[in-house]
């Protein structure tokens with residue numbers, strides 16, 4: 096053992112990027128994707144000064160109880176519902192996420208899902224692979240055009256804005272709902288109009304969810320909300336499982352109360368509600384909206400940068416770029432009087 100601070104990396108990432116820590120830290124990288132129990136996580140964190148973790152690691156009071164050296168948890172995602180920020184802050188442990196570096200990649204993928212659901216790409220491919228393509232029929236596999244239709248966005252942070260900007264190329268009107276309206280200059284630049292949630296539900300032909308999972312947002316789209324949507328509408332969830340009531344969604348889709356859905360995230364993933372799996376008008380993907388080469392490398396680099404900077408190294412020494420609980424940082428580095 097050296098006396099360098101220790102960093103635990105909970106999953107295989109990009110070794111060439113993580114190697115950037117080697118000069119200043121003793122780094123332990125898990126060689127496989129493992130779903131650790133709270134007790135196993137507590138053991139992993141016990142002797143570490145920092146940890147780079149992902150969404151499958153829930154880090155709260157139980158996991159940090161014995162982690163007396165731990166000063167930073169760097170999350171490999173923009174959403175951080177896996178972190179109990181209050182517990183970390185109370186213990187004086189900083190946390191960071193990977194904000195911004197994945198915005199454009201997630202927005203691209205959102206459109207891949209939206210267009211895929213509108214034009215029934217998943218179902219058509221399954222049909223072709225099943226050897227069903229015996230003849231071409233002019234009126235088979237008809238889907239929905241997006242041009243001229245209304246795109247609704249629930250949650251209008253930077254990813255929502257990147258989704259909205261792309262809509263101009265598809266000739267769509269864009270409405271959105273958020274906790275608060277965007278500044279007028281951003282609304283103009285993104286060509287979006289603020290509406291209340293119920294208007295958003297009633298008027299959207301395509302409804303994209305990009306809001307964080309918080310206790311208030313759990314089942315933000317449940318049976319009552321789905322009932323307000325057009326029967327011809329398409330729902331796209333790239334936010335988090337738990338924001339949509341998956342059982343209610345499957346029920347509405349099966350009854351023809353909604354035309355289609357495209358889902359990248361699920362309640363209880365990696366398990367997917369069996370009723371969704373049974374439906375042909377749902378396009379499903381395994382939580383990969385940020386999984387482009389560029390985005391995943393940039394997310395890893397940002398997590399590494401946060402660790403380096405927190406411990407006073409690298410280009411942002413002392414100023415880790417995406418700290419979620421800056422009060423901890425201020426307490427750790429008080430301004431000299």
Ligand code: GLV
Nearest residue numbers: 171172173174385
């Ligand atoms: C992925 O879901 C993320 O929050 O980065």
